[in-house]
Amino acid sequence: MALTAFFRAACLAGALVIGGAGAAVAHHGWAWTEDGYFELEGVIVAISFANPHPTLDVEIDGEVWRVDLATPAATQRAGFTEDKAEVGDEVYAIGNRSRDSTERWMKAVRIIVNGETFDVYPSRVPAN
DSSP, X not given: XXXXXXXXXXXXXXXXXXXXXXXXXXXXSSTTBOSSOEEEEEEEEEEEOOSSOOEXXXXXXXXXXXXXXXOHHHHHHTTOOTTSOOTTOEEEEEEEEXXXXXXXXXXXXXXXXXXXXXXXXXXXXXXX
């Protein structure tokens, strides 16, 4: 009986870990984004340089959009570091928005802040 209870608890724990991992990776890769480029311009209201992706929260006409960047290492290689932007700065982002039209979320390939351009996914930047 004790072994059966242990087995059930282990299965439940495994299911919770797998379910949580699915939610955590839901916005990794590009499958969650629309084809075609999307442009966004607004004011930064929050910045995070944490894993798995640095993000900008950008206010546009009273609505806040989440802008995912590349991994922290790739974002830094692009030159976008913690000293390059702060809350209140204007940002222009080019990338791909979420396929879910109810989400105000995009994955940026290029951002422009304080007159500097940062190509966080240089191979995906649209040709001019």
